[in-house]
Amino acid sequence: MKKLLENRNVTGWLMVSPLAAVLLVFLVMPIALIVIVSFWRATEFSIIPAFEWDNYAFLFGSPVTYTVFFNTFKYAFITWAFTLIIGFTVAYYLAFHIRSLTWQVALFLLCTIPFWTSNIIRMISWIPFLGRNGIANSTMMSWGVIDEPVEWLLFSDFAVILAFVHLYTLFMVVPIFNTMMRIDKSLIEAARDAGANGAQILWNVIIPLTKPGIMIGTIFVVTLVMGDFITVRFMSGSQSANVGRLISNDIALLQYPSASATAIVLLATVLITIGILLRFVDIRKEL
Amino acid sequence: MEPRPRSFYVLSAFFALFVLFLYGPTLTIGILSFQGEGGGLTFPMRGVSMYWFYDLFEQQAVGDIWGSFRRSIFLGLMVMVTTVVVSVMGGLAFRKKFAGSGILFYLIITALVIPSILISLGIGLLFSQSGLNVHWSTSGFGAQLTWTLPFGLLIMFAVFNRFDKSFEEAARDLGASPWQTIRHVVLPIIAPSLIGVALFGFTLSYDEFARTLLTAGSYNTLPLEIYGMTTNVTSPVLYALGTLTTLFSLLIIGGFLALALLSNQRKARAGSDAGKGV
Numbered sequence: 001m002k003k004l005l006e007n008r009n010v011t012g013w014l015m016v017s018p019l020a021a022v023l024l025v026f027l028v029m030p031i032a033l034i035v036i037v038s039f040w041r042a043t044e045f046s047i048i049p050a051f052e053w054d055n056y057a058f059l060f061g062s063p064v065t066y067t068v069f070f071n072t073f074k075y076a077f078i079t080w081a082f083t084l085i086i087g088f089t090v091a092y093y094l095a096f097h098i099r100s101l102t103w104q105v106a107l108f109l110l111c112t113i114p115f116w117t118s119n120i121i122r123m124i125s126w127i128p129f130l131g132r133n134g135i136a137n138s139t140m141m142s143w144g145v146i147d148e149p150v151e152w153l154l155f156s157d158f159a160v161i162l163a164f165v166h167l168y169t170l171f172m173v174v175p176i177f178n179t180m181m182r183i184d185k186s187l188i189e190a191a192r193d194a195g196a197n198g199a200q201i202l203w204n205v206i207i208p209l210t211k212p213g214i215m216i217g218t219i220f221v222v223t224l225v226m227g228d229f230i231t232v233r234f235m236s237g238s239q240s241a242n243v244g245r246l247i248s249n250d251i252a253l254l255q256y257p258s259a260s261a262t263a264i265v266l267l268a269t270v271l272i273t274i275g276i277l278l279r280f281v282d283i284r285k286e287l
Numbered sequence: 288m289e290p291r292p293r294s295f296y297v298l299s300a301f302f303a304l305f306v307l308f309l310y311g312p313t314l315t316i317g318i319l320s321f322q323g324e325g326g327g328l329t330f331p332m333r334g335v336s337m338y339w340f341y342d343l344f345e346q347q348a349v350g351d352i353w354g355s356f357r358r359s360i361f362l363g364l365m366v367m368v369t370t371v372v373v374s375v376m377g378g379l380a381f382r383k384k385f386a387g388s389g390i391l392f393y394l395i396i397t398a399l400v401i402p403s404i405l406i407s408l409g410i411g412l413l414f415s416q417s418g419l420n421v422h423w424s425t426s427g428f429g430a431q432l433t434w435t436l437p438f439g440l441l442i443m444f445a446v447f448n449r450f451d452k453s454f455e456e457a458a459r460d461l462g463a464s465p466w467q468t469i470r471h472v473v474l475p476i477i478a479p480s481l482i483g484v485a486l487f488g489f490t491l492s493y494d495e496f497a498r499t500l501l502t503a504g505s506y507n508t509l510p511l512e513i514y515g516m517t518t519n520v521t522s523p524v525l526y527a528l529g530t531l532t533t534l535f536s537l538l539i540i541g542g543f544l545a546l547a548l549l550s551n552q553r554k555a556r557a558g559s560d561a562g563k564g565v
Contacts (some may be wrong), residue, residue: 012385019377022436023394026429027401030409037412090305093298097291107302109544114309116490117536120513121529125312128319128329135315135330166308198294219400227402230497234517244404251408251501260412263405274400 031267038260047256055261064246065262069269072242075157075232076225079164083221084214086165087172091213092206094173095180096188108177115170123163123234130154130162155237163235164225171220179213180206215281219274226270243269313533320526328523339527352512352528358423359509363493365424366431370439370488371481377436378443379469399437403497406430411501426502431492438491439484446480479550486543490536 013020041050059065090111098104114122129135130153137149152158183206191201229244243266250259323334343352381388410430414421421427454476458468474481496510503511509532516525 008383009385009387012380012383012388015376015380016385016388016391018373019380019395019436019440020391022373022429022432023391023398025413026406026410026433027394027398030406030413031401033412033416034405034409086305089298089301093302097295097298110306111309113537113540114313116486116494116540117313117533118494118496118510118513118529120494120496120510120517121316121533122313124513124517124525124529125316128315129312131329133329138330166312169305169309198292223400223402227400227404228497229404230514244402247404247408251404251411256408256412259408263402263408266402267405270400270402271397 034260034263037257038264040257040260042255042257055258056265058258059261059265068241068243068246071240072226072244075160075164075228075242076222078161079168079225080218080221082161082165083169083172084217086169087217088176088210088214090169090173091176091180091210092202094177095183096206104181108173111173112170119167120230120234122167123231126159126163126166126235127154130159155235155239157236157240159235160232160240163231164228167231168221168224171224172214172217175216175220176210176213179210183209212281215277219277222273222277223270226266226273316526317530317533320523320530322523322526328521328526339523340531342522342524343527343531351507352509355507355509355512356532358506359493362423362428362431362508363489365428366435366492367485367488369428369432370435371484373432373436374439374443374484375474375477375481377440378447379473381440381444382447395437395440398433399441401433403434406433406498407501414502421502421504423499423503423506423508426504427499427508430498430502431495434495434498435488435491438487442480442484442487443477446477450476475554479547479554482543482547482550486540486547489539489543493536493539 039051041048132149140146191205229248232242232245247259247262321335323336324338325333410426414426454472455468458472
């Protein structure tokens, strides 16, 4: 018995067993079940075990699928571009322009606190800004930029992307800031001594060294946007669709097999995207 | 100190705009929740009143706000305790590099990046196919753990990557048993980070929506209740509720941060007796 407890494999698995149990029951088994159900047949009232490719055939045969997948990638790409530019700039400012650690921590916390508050409420809070009689419209009208309220502010792709950027920029700021804080300041001094100007230091020293953080942020933002179904529904006023909404519509109609097939294709897409991104970074080293 | 370059002021302005972008909308609904009785969802304010807050406490026609608030807090506490315990055990285990730890690590990453709707759908199917009823305290609880545990573990990995092993070796040299080493050396050192894990566990659960949607059953948690309200409530009472729960979140966050600060100070005071000798 004592010998058994000295074996690191045994003690390791003992200590990790609660974690493994949770992941098995609430992650592995549900995914396996989704795979199985995606081959089942649905009637109006129930779902019947079967093994047929009809759900996938229907999915790939429908033009809606391609539009919706294109939309999903479009949201992911545009959101990624904005969150990267904003997140990088904010992290750069915090890491290299703020000189005392106390202020760095304080301002960093200021950026992360919204992450711990409700996403739904943060979405709702755009209504008074973007609505027909909202702040944006009335301000622009009083400035004479426009003559009558712009209709496309709320309930549009614009609103969807604005909400995504609002919700998820933190996921860029945190990992990029984390990597930047670990850059050896003497490298930057060396670059300056060697005659590099600010832009050259940024481009040739800081950005290459920040790449792992950028990759981790990218993984977060891309997966969150690709898997989303609430933000798109709420901010587009049900006028736009992404894959997540396609799935949730099927679920609402109790079409579980077709929802499962779409979910599997979405999961495969997300995992392939991440697989490509992971080629550029070793996450375990970066923590 | 060298003078600030011009880029500092440009970036400061950018940062200020970013903070305004982050907090502006929330502050706006905070102000609008004090809208007068005849006021609508946007400016102008028609007077200042607490009307919509009273309304929130009185009307129960829209649903069970207070019941869902209680459930959310209770569930948040359950998730918080579980996340802390499981993450610490997991973090300690992963230092051993046991066989199969690589697969488990990728499962954790999968739990983090998997679209939430798959968790919702899969757990919903799992419970219905095995004849169980979905309930916030069983299926909802598990669904939320798939979101909070990866964060807790990532924090633990980061903590143990920076952990100075010589403290443990010293404890062992002094004759401490493995349990004593963990109880009196490792846990006190990582305690401030555990407050962080607890903060993630509670707040991510308290606000979780996508993974709870199909797994909470007939009794809603607060975010589900709020989401339900967005479709049929078009008065500032929505803002009043939003303001109250955001204030509650801020209170919790502030509490945790203060606790972390205190425990860091305590550690700094009590951690080392260097310089206290002659």
